[in-house]
Amino acid sequence: MYLLVLLILPFILYTATRLARLIRTALVNPYLLAIPGPFLARFTRLWYFSHVRKGHFEWDNINLHARYGPVVRLAPNHYSISDRAAVKTIYGPGSQFAKSAWYDGWSHPDPNKTSLFADRNIKRHAEAKKRYSSLYSMTSLIHYEDFVDRCADIFTQRVAEFARQGESFNLGHWFQCYAFDVIGDITFGQRFGFLDQGQDMEGAINAVEKVMNFSTLVGIYPEWRSILYHTLGRFNLSGPSGRSLIIRYVEDKIQKFNSRVKSSPETGQGALQTQAFLEKMVLARDKDPNKVGDRHLLMMGVSNLTAGSDTTSVSLSSIMYELLRNPTVLRRLRQEISEFTEQGRCSTRVTFKESQEMPYLQAVMKEAIRMHSATGLPLWRVVPAGGAEISGHFFPEGTVLGINTWVAHYDERVFPDAKAFRPERWIEAESNPETLKVMNEMYMPFGLGSRTCIGKHISILEMSKLIPRIVRDFDFELENEAWTTRNTWFVKSTEFVVKAELRKSS
Numbered sequence: 001m002y003l004l005v006l007l008i009l010p011f012i013l014y015t016a017t018r019l020a021r022l023i024r025t026a027l028v029n030p031y032l033l034a035i036p037g038p039f040l041a042r043f044t045r046l047w048y049f050s051h052v053r054k055g056h057f058e059w060d061n062i063n064l065h066a067r068y069g070p071v072v073r074l075a076p077n078h079y080s081i082s083d084r085a086a087v088k089t090i091y092g093p094g095s096q097f098a099k100s101a102w103y104d105g106w107s108h109p110d111p112n113k114t115s116l117f118a119d120r121n122i123k124r125h126a127e128a129k130k131r132y133s134s135l136y137s138m139t140s141l142i143h144y145e146d147f148v149d150r151c152a153d154i155f156t157q158r159v160a161e162f163a164r165q166g167e168s169f170n171l172g173h174w175f176q177c178y179a180f181d182v183i184g185d186i187t188f189g190q191r192f193g194f195l196d197q198g199q200d201m202e203g204a205i206n207a208v209e210k211v212m213n214f215s216t217l218v219g220i221y222p223e224w225r226s227i228l229y230h231t232l233g234r235f236n237l238s239g240p241s242g243r244s245l246i247i248r249y250v251e252d253k254i255q256k257f258n259s260r261v262k263s264s265p266e267t268g269q270g271a272l273q274t275q276a277f278l279e280k281m282v283l284a285r286d287k288d289p290n291k292v293g294d295r296h297l298l299m300m301g302v303s304n305l306t307a308g309s310d311t312t313s314v315s316l317s318s319i320m321y322e323l324l325r326n327p328t329v330l331r332r333l334r335q336e337i338s339e340f341t342e343q344g345r346c347s348t349r350v351t352f353k354e355s356q357e358m359p360y361l362q363a364v365m366k367e368a369i370r371m372h373s374a375t376g377l378p379l380w381r382v383v384p385a386g387g388a389e390i391s392g393h394f395f396p397e398g399t400v401l402g403i404n405t406w407v408a409h410y411d412e413r414v415f416p417d418a419k420a421f422r423p424e425r426w427i428e429a430e431s432n433p434e435t436l437k438v439m440n441e442m443y444m445p446f447g448l449g450s451r452t453c454i455g456k457h458i459s460i461l462e463m464s465k466l467i468p469r470i471v472r473d474f475d476f477e478l479e480n481e482a483w484t485t486r487n488t489w490f491v492k493s494t495e496f497v498v499k500a501e502l503r504k505s506s
């Protein structure tokens with residue numbers, strides 16, 4: 001009998017706490033109870049957890065809004081929003097909506113090992129971001145172009161080999177090799193060598209994947225993060241061990257670079273001319289250690305690896321996938337590339353400047369990323385002191401709200417016929433500034449406001465240079481009519497298998 005009581009006691013306590021919370025909400029904020037959503041989501045985070053775990057939350061989220069309207073409860077105190085006016089309030093410049101505790105799932109329990117992306121403290125984040133901004137700015141891009149060309153050369157060689165052998169290959173995997181190698185090169189002045197070997201040599205791809213799976217789910221129960229981190233960290237296949245591997249990898253690179261500079265300052269100076277992030281930051285650290293410390297070097301390296309590689313490969317895959325499924329668009333893009341080449345405005349290694357002058361290429365990339373945004377869960381934020389009025393509801397301080405990029409990008413009021421891949425919609429909107437303004441306000445593949453993607457320009461550089469080059473040089477054929485994806489915060493294709501042929505004109 002006692003045993004039975006002991007067994008059911010946790011359940012009784014849990015239910016009692018939930019009921020108490022509901023009664024408190026009913027008394028203090030009765031209007032929140034009226035917000036619709038799945039029944040179970042009213043009582044427990046388990047509903048959200050189990051749906052995220054299934055790996056298709058981007059579509060679940062869109063469908064929930066179609067069913068329940070602009071505000072939907074996804075878990076107790078967590079609401080998903082679909083409303084253009086709310087985008088500015090939650091994420092706009094100067095917003096005081098801090099990142100929610102979900103982002104704790106993405107940081108190491110030791111605050112000295114956290115990343116820029118996961119930092120929830122508005123002041124500390126702004127202060128840290130200042131140290132990095134110039135490295136990611138448009139003006140810095142020119143220094144990274146050589147790194148990108150180097151990787152794009154090897155990428156096209158690999159595709160040419162597959163074409164000559166008539167072999168099918170997973171284009172998504174090769175984009176991943178490309179994106180990782182570019183980030184390795186830009187960050188440390190040395191690529192991982194994935195493109196050379198075609199495989200995950202130092203386990204970095206696998207480590208990032210494990211971090212994603214772990215962090216996405218554990219972030220829903222952040223109170224368990226520390227204990228899970230330390231317990232699971234002992235096992236090789238776990239998310240925490242993946243994060244430890246990335247941290248060790250970055251620490252090792254920093255240490256090697258430090259000793260290289262110490263033992264031979266000239267070597268350091270020589271390396272500095274390559275203008276990789278690490279070299280630039282070491283230079284800044286040595287100039288003023290109070291301004292840039294080793295902690296910042298680590299933070300930058302970890303952020304670049306975890307936030308900057310898969311996101312770009314996912315986006316490259318999306319662009320190619322849509323092009324292959326839409327031959328008319330592909331033809332029009334090739335025509336633009338041909339015309340530019342004839343006019344001497346498109347080099348063999350397409351330069352960033354040239355790519356930015358191709359309007360149709362830009363529209364294709366923008367539209368593909370609208371349809372397949374890299375991130376597929378709400379970007380959770382906490383309502384600041386004083387509460388906020390959003391979509392006709394008052395949310396008190398501490399409520400967690402989020403807009404999912406996919407929900408924003410499939411809003412038919414802003415993107416009519418949203419499921420159609422129509423780069424032309426961006427070109428047509430050029431002649432209607434009001435429409436374009438509304439579209440841009442809802443376009444958030446890189447996030448928005450103070451937490452917007454710091455690597456946006458770098459990823460645009462990587463994509464803008466590679467896409468026209470491979471579209472011009474190869475014909476691709478999809479092995480399967482439609483691909484499958486899995487959403488573990490990044491919505492990645494599982495199999496994107498193609499065959500390639502060298503184009504005659506190339």
Ligand code: HEM
Pocket residue numbers: 116117118129183303304307308309311312315373374375379444445446447448450451452453454455456458459460
């Ligand atoms: C197409 C490629 C990319 C996409 C779609 C993308 C998307 C995003 C998004 C949506 C956010 C905001 C997340 C949030 O609010 O929770 C973000 C933040 C971030 N991204 Fe990217 N990203 C891309 C490429 C990159 C690259 C290449 C780098 C690094 C070289 C990078 C580094 C970061 C960092 C450090 C943050 C955190 C910024 C902060 O909190 O201040 N990203 N990215």
